[in-house]
Amino acid sequence: MILINENYPKLPGSYLFSDIAKKVNEFKIAHPDANVIRLGIGDVTRPLPPAVVQALHSAVDEMADSASFRGYGPEQGYDFLVNTIVENDYKARGLDIAADEIFVSDGSKSDTGNIGDILGLDNIVAITDPVYPVYVDTNVMAGRAGEFVDGRWSKLVYLPCTIENDFVPSLPKSKVDIIYLCYPNNPTGTTLTREQLKIWVDYALENKALILFDGAYEAFITEDDVPHSIYEIEGAKEVAIEFRSFSKTAGFTGTRCAYTVVPKAVMGYTKSGEAVSLNKLWNRRHTTKFNGVPYVIQRAAEACYSEEGKKQVKATIDYYLNNAGIIRAGLAEQGLKVYGGVNSPYIWVKTPDKVSSWGFFDYLLNDLHIVGTPGVGFGPSGEGYLRLTAFGTLENTKEAVSRLKKISI
């Protein structure tokens, strides 16, 4: 008899964004003429930068020639991309990250989900609340989350981030071993300053805890006191793994390329207290379960760092940040409380008085034909909020904002 992983049936419903897609599809079937504007899932709409497209074309040509054809590449990524990442994302900021601490992959969703493979099941996991659902669901799948009771997982430690604490999580009251931090934050679009992030690094150093730092939205940072990498904080190289992605930075949501930094100094421990380098474990996992990102895609990612590529990537980011400003201003004009959208493509809006997250989601879909993401889908502290993304086209963003002016709920 085949036994299943009994953690899977504990997961409620389906993945948040699949649930929403289903609701929207049902609405579209019932109202085929409605012009639905999707500001729900954070999927990009701008095309790949021309420098990236050019790099893809020439890499494809290389693959068509037996002299330059490539088969399996190094699972951790080709040197040309890894070294470019080290130079541009770390050395240029005065950060000392070695090439063998970088692992190129197909996405931060996969990596933040898979990292649990090398971590013990008895670890106590803390998540900010609301949170990117992948961190929670993958811990449920692994068996670290306990039971789902009244909208919460019994073994997870929730760190509420709400208007009341300015979306800055407080240190946990009980000891935790793994802490997921995503900054700029998905879903709230808020940030931590260096000083605020240092509190977490110090906590991890004192408690031999591990920070899983998701920096997928780093490219959207506009303010000076917001760290671009957790390694800007002293001591972080001993306690933090950082996830970075080309998805939102350069339009790679469908193209797929990301990387994870696992410094060699980050240690995990056996039950008997022996220190083991997580870099070694992740290398073992990555080379066993992953065969590397395609050569052509890695060349495309490399092109994001050329002079032209950097300018084009910045233009795309500016485009989305302009959308974010339009959404922020439009919602504020309606008297709604808005957060995020300054260092982030996400705008987190407080729902009108006494309206629930799903109530606001349904109203926007049914009456204004706008898709958002209900805040409660990201965790219990997301109740009473809704997330909008700035990843739409400028035209759709403006149209959505003009519809939002008709809000009457």
Ligand code: MLT
């Ligand atoms: C989101 O909407 O939160 C993101 O698109 C999800 C993701 O990057 O997987």
